[in-house]
Amino acid sequence: MLTCLRGLFLLLVLLAVAPGAQSATLLLSVADIEAASFSARGLRLALQEGGEADLTLDELRIQDQTWRKVAVHCGEFGFDGATVRCRRGQMSGDAAVALEFDYELPHKRLDLALTAGAEHWQVTGEFGLPNWQVELRLHQAQVRRLAGFLPAQLPLPSQGTLDGRIAAHGNASGLGALDADLHVTQLAFSDASGLHAAEGLAGRLQVAALNAGGRWDWKTDLQWQDGELFWQPLYLRGGHGLRAAGKLRRGQLEVTHATARLAQVGDFELAGRWDSQAGALLDADLQGRQIALAPLFATWIQPWLDKSALAHAELSGHADVDWRYRSGATTALTLKLHDAAIVDAEHRFGLRGIEASIPWQASAETQASIRWASGELLKLPLGATELSATLRGLELTLPVATVPILDGQLSLRDFHLHRESEAWHWSFAGSLAPIAMQALSSALGLPEMHGTLSGMIPQVSYADGEMTVDGALLFRLFDGTIVANRLRLYDAFGRAPRLSGNLDMRGLDLDLLTRTFSFGNIQGKLDVSVNNLELANWQPVRFDAKVASSPGRYRKKISQKAVENISSLGGSGATAALQRSFLRVFENFGYSQIGLSCVLRDGVCLMDGVSGSKDGYVIVQGGGIPAITVMGYNRAVGWDELLARLKRVMQDNVKAVVK
DSSP, rough: TTHHHEEEEEEEHHHOOOOOOOSSOEEEOOOOEETTEEEEEEEEEEETTOOOEEEEEEEEEEEEEEEEEEEEOOOOOOOOEEEEEEEEEESSSSSSSEEOOOOOOTTTEEEEEEEEETTEEEEEEESSSSSEOOOOOOOOEEEGGGGGGSOSSSOOOEEEEEEEEEEEEEEEEEEEEEEEEEEEEEEEEEEESSEEEEEEEEEEEEEEEETTEEEEEEEEEEEEEEEEEEETTTTEOOOEEEEEEEETTTEEEEEEEEEEEEEEEEEEEEEEETTTTTEEEEEEEEEEEEEHHHHHHIIGGGGGOOTTTTTTTEEEEEEEEEEEEHHHEEEEEEEEEEEEEEEEESSSSEEEEEEEEEETTSSEEEEEEEEEEEEETEEEEEEEEEEEEESHHHHHHHEEEEEEEEEEEEEEEEEEEEETTTEEEEEEEEEEEEHHHHHHHHHTOOOOOEEEEEEEEEEEETTTEEEEEEEEEEEEEHHHHHEEEEEEETTTSSOOEEEEEEEEEEEEEEEHHHHHHHHOOEEEEEEEEEEEEEEETTTEEEEEEEEEEOOOOOOOOOOOOOHHHHHTTTTTOEEEESSSGGGGGEEEEEEEEEEEEEETTTEEEEEEESSSOOOOOEEEEEEEESSSEEEEEOOOHHHHOOOOOOOOHHOOOOEEEEO
């Protein structure tokens, strides 16, 4: 109902009006009025017979707001030489507003009431210098009437009511004190983009401010009691509060003490200084004790991490935080975690039972300690671990760390994290102690494997979102060796990780390998090379792969079941060409070579074998007595189709045609 300002302007006109004649209409025109933030044009006052009065205004401007064709009618208008009175007044405009006022000229005292239905605005004040005071009381005042006075970039209120009071006093030098106690209910607003909206907001604002020689001492209490707020990307519900006190002088806002209560999260104590002219935070202190991590992360932090590795993570437990900010930078941050956990919903990583003390300082060396009870990394279970790191500015050093994985352990050494060129970099080296393949395959949801896995990890480094291996990773598996080199991994825990590199496997024991995958038994040694490997979201999109018998002398036998399964990979029409038809009664056959290759491009695998012919390619070259040769006939096989055939082989439900 800020149109009450129109009524205040009317009083300025009425002060110049002498008692009108009661027997005729008296018309009075007033020249245009101009001021720094105020103007009135086309002002006319008509005193009617019977004591009524009408005032019309072609245009009224107050600050940035403009009204046109303003009209006020007083059913009873009077002036006794000291007081101007208007009774049964009516203000036309957007909606009819009932108006009454008294204005005492000697004391320049105003008593103005505006009413529209259940809505009521009451203004009382004394404007005589040197001292003045004014008070506004509101009852079910419509917040939408404030829309025209809000900055254009803010969403406009569409509904809501205000109750309470605002009081101010001052002198010729300006405002001296302000006191307000306001309640808002059912507040709603939105903007055209749909990125900022609220519904059903309810709360209370209390403000007290005193001007002491140009310095304002103030305190406020803001309670958001109910309702919903969406402010992209945050979605919040009521239950929050802020109590603060401080000073304001020459454009610098100082918060000497404040308590912010976040619903279900906890209380934060804070203080600081803000330069409103520069739009910069000068210094700040913040402390929080026993802060609940689950609602803090889910409501206030995670919405900003939509495309990060933490987009689908969950945090739990509690934290203590102590933050100090000086001269535009963080100078100290102490974080303590109590029985905390972080778990990825997609099971890519997780740590539980975390206890940590991380006392970081910008200009001093400190020691941090972290331990957890259990965890997982890419479905591999991690055991209890304790870490001790040295913090030195934007640099972290971890000399040694041992992380239990299943029945083995991952040992890291010389882990170094630092910030360079506005980006984080880290590096480490290490080793992997033997892990039983039975336990590893079970954890990864793979068929049961035999033997152990161990390896050496050369220098691994990370920069600009890309992890590289400076050297070759060496592992031992299936009694053979696996060497991975030229490895590069980008966005490992993001939405679309990418991996490239080469794999070279030598001397794999086919007996262990085929028993692992229920493939049928093959005895011998196998070499595998995978070059130009590219994975996108852990799925192969490109590689040059070749499988071949290892050189040397060793036992070479293949079972009838393995023959059937190898034959099935050739697809429809694939056969095992036996040298003698009666040999189908044998369970095992001899061979001289095994070979199969796949060049994957654009989802199609171009296949070949030990040697080729006009009809196909040899996968198993017979040798010894009895001997067998297995042929493949489809050279171009869709990658998805090949995977489907392998899956059927593993399910042991494929029978090949044997001749």
